Amino acid sequence: MANLYTKKSAELKKIGPRPETVSFLLNYSRALRVVDYKEIKFETLLN
Amino acid sequence: MEQLLQDSALVEKYLSGDENALEILINRHSQRVYSFIFSKVFDKDIAEDIFQDTFIKVIKTLKKGAYNEEGKFLPWVMRIAHNLIIDHFRKNTRMPKFEGSDDFNIFSVISDNSPNVEKQIIKDQVEDDVRKLIGELPKDQQEVLVMRMYKDMSFKEISEITGVSINTALGRMRYAIINLRKIVEKNNIVLTNQ
Numbered sequence: 001m002a003n004l005y006t007k008k009s010a011e012l013k014k015i016g017p018r019p020e021t022v023s024f025l026l027n028y029s030r031a032l033r034v035v036d037y038k039e040i041k042f043e044t045l046l047n
Numbered sequence: 048m049e050q051l052l053q054d055s056a057l058v059e060k061y062l063s064g065d066e067n068a069l070e071i072l073i074n075r076h077s078q079r080v081y082s083f084i085f086s087k088v089f090d091k092d093i094a095e096d097i098f099q100d101t102f103i104k105v106i107k108t109l110k111k112g113a114y115n116e117e118g119k120f121l122p123w124v125m126r127i128a129h130n131l132i133i134d135h136f137r138k139n140t141r142m143p144k145f146e147g148s149d150d151f152n153i154f155s156v157i158s159d160n161s162p163n164v165e166k167q168i169i170k171d172q173v174e175d176d177v178r179k180l181i182g183e184l185p186k187d188q189q190e191v192l193v194m195r196m197y198k199d200m201s202f203k204e205i206s207e208i209t210g211v212s213i214n215t216a217l218g219r220m221r222y223a224i225i226n227l228r229k230i231v232e233k234n235n236i237v238l239t240n241q
Contacts, residue, residue, distance in 0.1 A: 016078045017084060017098045022070075025102045029069050034110045042109065 052064050052211035054120035061109060073102060076121055080128055087132045097135060101128040173238050180230055181223075 028045075035042040052060075052071070060068035082100060085094040104127050108114050114123075162170060181189055190209060194200045201219075206213045231238065 008093075014078060016081045017095055020094055021099050022073055022077060025073060025099065025106065026066065026070055028103060029106045029110075030066055032106060032110055034112075043110075 057234050058109065058114065062112070062114075064215055069106070072120065076124060079121070080124055083125060084132060088135065093135065097128060097131050100131050104131075176238060177227075177237065180227055180236070183230055184223055184226055188219045188226065191219040192223040194221055 010047060031044060031045045033044045052068075054072065054075075057068040057072050077098075081094060081098050083093070084097045084101075088094050088097065097160070101124060105124055114213050181192060184192065187209075188189075191205055194205045194208070195202070200208075202213050205216045209216065230236070
């Protein structure tokens with residue numbers, strides 16, 4: 001049987017965004033309000 | 048529960064005001080979207096920025112009610128990310144950026160040598176003190192020192208104006224400096240601008 005010379009890394013590194021980024025997005029979403037006024041959409045950020 | 052709900056159902060829930068639906072959507076697709084961005088830009092920080100901008104656009108579009116691609120949430124997000132990656136590269140080719148590396152830092156070549164406000168104040172103070180000290184010297188020494196240091200005259204010119212020999216002018220200059228040092232030492236005056 002062929003010998004495998006490559007080592008499988010113990011834990012495959014998963015790449016993804018930082019938790020802070022995700023948390024920022026969720027907060028942003030909670031704070032964002034879109035108000036319709038005569039075919040104009042106003043974005044407001046409520047903190 | 049999370050896995051059972053399809054993207055389209057989550058989008059609907061989010062549109063009806065359920066913020067948790069967005070969390071599930073982001074967590075479900077964050078790795079794929081981030082990896083896609085990273086595979087193009089090869090920079091963690093830039094990938095993070097583009098990822099953030101992508102979802103900001105997603106959130107805005109959804110909240111404005113402008114989303115109409117039901118059932119194709121991920122391809123839509125990927126397209127936004129793709130467009131933002133293109134924008135990023137366009138911006139960088141139009142405005143190439145020089146980034147210093149560990150081996151070479153541009154600020155080691157370009158530096159601002161002008162003194163800061165604090166140093167300028169100290170410098171003015173020191174110069175003012177020196178002027179006062181010069182005022183303490185005998186008139187003949189004072190005259191030679193001022194001509195030499197402040198008016199940048201040669202000893203030949205000084206000797207012609209004061210009517211003394213060059214050697215006398217040199218001697219007066221020497222004594223002026225010795226006397227200044229003595230006054231400084233005697234009165235413990237600190238004249239430094241480090």
